[in-house]
Structure formats: C-alpha cells, structure tokens
Amino acid sequence: MEVRKITVIGTGYVGLVSGTCFAEIGHEVTCCDINEEKISLLRQGNMPIYEPGLKELVHKNVSEKRLYFTSNIAKAIQAADIIYIAVGTPMSQTGEADLTFVKQVAKTIGENLNGYKVIVTKSTVPVGTGRLVASLIRTHSQSSQPFDIVSNPEFLREGVAIQDTMNMERAIIGASSEKAFQIIAEVHKPFNTKIVQTSVETAEMIKYAANAFLATKLSFINDIANICERVGADVTKVSEGIGLDKRIGHQFLQAGVGFGGSCFPKDTAALHHIAKTYGYDFKLIDAVIETNFNQRVFFVEKVEAALGSLQGKIISVLGLSFKPNTDDMRYAPSLDVIPLLREKGAIVKAYDPIAIEEAKKHIGYQCTYFEDLYETIENADACVILTDWSEIKELDLVKVKSLLRKPIIIDGRNLFDLNTMHEHDFMYVSIGRPVVR
Ligand code: NAD
Numbered sequence: 001m002e003v004r005k006i007t008v009i010g011t012g013y014v015g016l017v018s019g020t021c022f023a024e025i026g027h028e029v030t031c032c033d034i035n036e037e038k039i040s041l042l043r044q045g046n047m048p049i050y051e052p053g054l055k056e057l058v059h060k061n062v063s064e065k066r067l068y069f070t071s072n073i074a075k076a077i078q079a080a081d082i083i084y085i086a087v088g089t090p091m092s093q094t095g096e097a098d099l100t101f102v103k104q105v106a107k108t109i110g111e112n113l114n115g116y117k118v119i120v121t122k123s124t125v126p127v128g129t130g131r132l133v134a135s136l137i138r139t140h141s142q143s144s145q146p147f148d149i150v151s152n153p154e155f156l157r158e159g160v161a162i163q164d165t166m167n168m169e170r171a172i173i174g175a176s177s178e179k180a181f182q183i184i185a186e187v188h189k190p191f192n193t194k195i196v197q198t199s200v201e202t203a204e205m206i207k208y209a210a211n212a213f214l215a216t217k218l219s220f221i222n223d224i225a226n227i228c229e230r231v232g233a234d235v236t237k238v239s240e241g242i243g244l245d246k247r248i249g250h251q252f253l254q255a256g257v258g259f260g261g262s263c264f265p266k267d268t269a270a271l272h273h274i275a276k277t278y279g280y281d282f283k284l285i286d287a288v289i290e291t292n293f294n295q296r297v298f299f300v301e302k303v304e305a306a307l308g309s310l311q312g313k314i315i316s317v318l319g320l321s322f323k324p325n326t327d328d329m330r331y332a333p334s335l336d337v338i339p340l341l342r343e344k345g346a347i348v349k350a351y352d353p354i355a356i357e358e359a360k361k362h363i364g365y366q367c368t369y370f371e372d373l374y375e376t377i378e379n380a381d382a383c384v385i386l387t388d389w390s391e392i393k394e395l396d397l398v399k400v401k402s403l404l405r406k407p408i409i410i411d412g413r414n415l416f417d418l419n420t421m422h423e424h425d426f427m428y429v430s431i432g433r434p435v436v437r
Contacts, residue, residue: 001189003027007080009073009105011038013049013161013262013328014122014154015086019167020054023061025190030068032076050327050354051164077112085133086122086154095269097126106133110140118180121148124207124267126274128202134176148180151200153207158261159325170194174203174402185290208274211267212285217252218259219291223407225255225432226298234413235432255432257337257386257412260322262330265292296336302429303410304344307382311345314405316380319368319387319413321355329358331333333412334386338367341384351376353389374403382408386413397424 004027004386008019013034019031033039038048047055062069070076077083087101102123109119119137121130123289134149137144151174156164171188173195175181180333185195198206244249259265267325268289275282304310320432322332329335332355352359356369370376373391377383377400385392393415401407409421411430421428421436428436 001026002125002186004183004187005079005081006030006084007032007076007082008084008086008122009033009076009108009304010085010087010101010123011035011042011048011069012086012088012335013051013158014156015084016042016047016049016058016086017051017054017156017161018065018086018154020057021059022187023067024057024166026066027187029067030060030070030076030079032070032073034071034073036071037039038193039069039071050325051158051161052325057162071204073108074112075119076110078114080117080121082118082120082183083109084120084122084152084373089123089125089266089270091266091269094273097124097266097270099125099129099132101311102129103136104255106136107140110137111142113137113141113143113145116146116148118148118150118183120152121204121331124153124211124270125151125204125210126264126270127201127203127204130174130176133157143432149176149200150174151179151203152184153203155207155210158328159323164237166191168193170196170204172196172203173199174198176200208271211263211273212288214252215259215264215268215292216284216288218256218264219288219295220231220269220327221253221255222258222295222431223291228432229434232434233419233432233436238267238432252312255414257299257333257431258292259333260331260333262322263329265331265431268292293336294332296340297408299333299412300337300340300344303341303346303382303384305406306427306429307406307409309345310341313381314400315341315346316376316383316431317341317348317350318373318376318383318385318392319389320350320352320359320363321387324387324389325354327355327358329355329362332362332400333388335362337384337412338363349376349380352387353391374399378403379405381405382410385409385411385413387413388413397421397426401426 006027006029008015008031011031019029023029041048089097092098130149173184228235239253242248272285320334350367351370408427414430
C-alpha cells in the first residue's frame with residue numbers, strides 16, 4: 001500500500017474517527033478544524049467527544065507519528081495528496097442540508113491548491129454537491145491546478161464508530177475520474193472491504209437512500225407497535241417473527257420512542273427537500289418523519305395516562321443521549337420528551353452516564369441533572385426510560401421499587417421482560433406490548 005498524506009477537514013465524530021482509522025492502517029493523517037479549542041484539546045491528548053476506544057487509538061497513532069492535529073487548515077491542505085471534507089451539514093429551517101461549512105471548505109481548498117489532489121466529500125451532502133465543490137474550488141483557485149472530486153459517504157455508527165470503520169461493510173466511491181477512484185480504492189485496501197464504484201451523484205444518493213431506508217424500518221415498526229397496543233399483541237415478538245425472514249432481518253426493528261441522532265432526522269428531512277426540489281412528492285418519507293415525531297408525543301401521553309396528571313409530579317428520566325455509548329445529544333428523544341413533560345407540569349430529574357454536559361447545552365436547566373442513577377430515582381413518582389445504556393438495562397428493580405414513591409416505569413426502549421415486571425409488582429408501560437399493572 002502506498003502511504004498517502006491525508007488531510008481531514010472537520011474533526012468531529014466522523015472526521016476524528018475516520019482520520020484516526022486512516023492513520024491506524026498506515027497513512028499519514030492531519031486532522032484540522034476551525035474550532036481551535038477542539039484542536040488544542042486533542043493536542044493535549046484529550047478527546048472532544050466520547051467514543052469508545054477513540055482515546056487509546058488517537059494516542060497510539062500520535063505517538064507513532066502518523067496522526068497530527070492543526071487549526072492551520074491552509075498549510076494542511078497544501079501538504080496533502082488527499083483531502084477529506086468531514087464538516088457538519090446540519091438541518092436548516094426548511095429541512096434542507098445547510099452547506100455553509102462545505103462551501104467554506106471548498107473555497108479554502110481552492111485558495112490553497114498547489115498541485116494535483118483528490119478532494120473527497122465524506123459529509124452527507126445533497127446530490128450535486130460534488131459538482132458545486134468542484135466549481136467553488138475552480139473559482140477560488142489562482143492557478144488552474146488539476147484536482148479530482150470523489151464522494152465517499154460515511155456509514156459509521158456513533159458508539160461503535162471505531163469498530164465500524166476498521167471493519168467497514170463497504171466503501172462507496174463515486175469518483176470524477178478513474179485515476180481518483182483508483183487512489184481512493186487503494187487507500188481503503190487495508191480495510192479489506194467491498195468497494196462499490198459509482199458516479200459522484202450516485203454515491204451522494206446512496207447515503208440518503210441508506211439512512212432513509214433505516215429510518216423507514218424504525219417508523220414502520222413503531223407504527224406496528226402502536227397497532228399492537230390496540231389489538232393486544234406484543235411488538236417484540238412481531239419483530240422476532242418477521243425478522244427471521246432473511247429478506248427483512250432483525251436490525252432496526254426495535255420499537256421505541258422514535259429515532260434521533262445527528263443523521264436520521266436531518267437526512268430524512270434533507271431527502272424530503274431534495275425530492276421536492278426535483279418535483280417529486282415523496283409521501284413515504286413524509287410519513288416516516290411524522291410517525292417519528294408522533295412517537296414522542298404518544299410516549300408522553302402514556303406517562304400522563306400512567307400517573308393520572310403530571311402536574312407537580314416528579315419524573316425521573318433515565319438516559320439523555322440519543323443512544324448508548326455516545327454523548328451526542330443531537331435530536332435525542334429527551335430533547336422532545338423533557339419539554340413535553342414540563343409543559344404538562346412535571347418536575348424532571350435526569351440521569352445520563354456520559355451526556356450530562358452536552359445535555360445542558362441543549363436542554364439547559366429545564367431539569368435537574370444527576371450522575372447517580374439511584375439518586376435520580378429517589379422520591380420520584382415514576383421512572384421514564386429513554387436510552388438503553390447498559391447500567392439502565394441492569395437496574396436493580398428491588399432497589400428502584402424501594403426508592404420510587406409509586407412503582408411505575410414507562411419504558412421507551414422495551415428493556416424489561418413483562419413477567420419480571422409483574423413479579424416485582426411494577427406498573428410497567430412499554431412500547432407495543434401489553435401494560436403490566
Ligand atoms: P460534527 O459537528 O461532530 O463535526 C464537524 C466538525 O467540522 C466540527 O468540529 C466543526 O468545527 C468543523 N468545521 C466546520 N466548519 C469547518 C471549516 N470551515 N473548516 C474546518 N472545520 C470545520 O459533525 P459529524 O457528526 O462528524 O458529521 C460530519 C458529517 O458526516 C455530516 O455531514 C454528517 O451528516 C455526516 N455523518 C455523520 C455521522 C455521525 O454518526 N455523526 C455518520 C455518517 C455521516
């Protein structure tokens with residue numbers, strides 16, 4: 001394998017993990033960011049995000065001199081053979097992907113182009129962004145230096161991001177030239193993964209199609225769960241029963257309080273917007289988005305129904321991050337559920353093992369935060385489960401019962417067996433399963 005000089009622009013969840021993994025397979029990687037605080041933390045050996053195994057891998061590759069951090073983006077661009085764009089593409093007011101950061105980076109690349117480079121977009125971007133990046137680079141480049149554009153979307157999952165990258169299931173490489181395709185395919189060789197060669201536009205579309213499909217599976221099973229509740233069926237068994245069909249599969253068929261995170265909500269909204277822009281009425285994706293929001297509302301209604309009224313009631317919310325093993329709070333169910341509980345008069349005590357600092361930035365002081373699981377539960381009128389952290393799955397139910405004012409648990413993640421909850425004499429309300437009273 002030829003060792004490449006790779007610069008990753010945007011040192012967030014994707015850029016930091018990808019850059020570290022590229023270093024781990026032997027490339028010389030510089031991760032850069034406009035956020036100087038992030039870079040300075042990394043240079044001191046501290047991680048700006050929580051991701052299992054990341055700190056150790058960063059330290060290893062820094063000490064072996066394959067991984068560097070800088071806020072001097074111009075210099076990092078000039079030194080690179082390959083530039084990865086991994087900046088955020090957040091949801092704008094209209095649902096459209098906001099390309100401000102991508103455009104800024106394209107301009108900076110143009111201004112610093114000093115020889116042939118492959119410019120790879122890893123950020124999730126609407127179809128046509130590769131062309132836009134190329135045109136911005138050309139506009140801002142003084143000389144007519146050659147370059148190629150590649151779309152190489154990212155599929156890692158937060159919480160298992162290192163594992164996902166080191167054992168990636170596939171790499172989608174949509175290149176503007178065969179030469180650029182070969183370079184990026186070669187970079188991926190040590191990952192020993194299946195490579196799918198496409199056009200730039202097709203690669204951009206694959207990322208949205210993948211996330212929209214997974215989001216559709218989740219909204220589908222949540223709708224089935226809502227019907228299960230009405231007909232007296234158990235959605236966990238329905239999932240097991242249908243998931244055994246290989247064409248369907250078990251993954252993404254766990255009913256719950258609706259999806260969150262930095263990708264599904266924003267990417268489904270962006271796909272809706274892309275379809276609309278091109279004159280297509282994508283009804284299915286609209287329903288997926290609506291079902292997902294309704295799932296939060298139905299959940300709060302369940303909490304209210306279990307307690308009679310929420311006015312003045314103390315609710316212990318367990319889990320704030322959008323899923324376990326991450327501190328990422330973007331579009332987490334807790335961001336909808338806690339304000340809805342408060343609107344109904346509840347007083348909220350909240351627990352998360354990792355995400356409290358992030359949560360404060362999003363929810364502020366709408367709740368009291370606790371670092372101890374059982375202190376959160378003490379004297380509450382009910383427990384509400386929003387994230388399936390392992391410590392929440394392993395709750396000591398006897399202790400919980402002794403600490404709660406009333407033995408009521410409303411579980412948005414279906415963590416407990418119905419018989420167990422019956423034996424412990426809880427009122428247990430979950431998703432798509434009969435209520436235990
Ligand atoms: P993030 O917000 O964690 O990180 C983005 C980083 O880019 C930030 O550190 C920010 O300071 C930096 N940045 C912004 N403008 C910059 C500029 N002009 N120059 C240098 N740095 C700049 O975002 P993320 O979660 O890593 O996501 C990045 C992209 O990857 C998004 O398009 C996202 O949709 C996509 N993606 C994310 C995930 C995920 O699980 N987080 C998975 C797959 C794809």
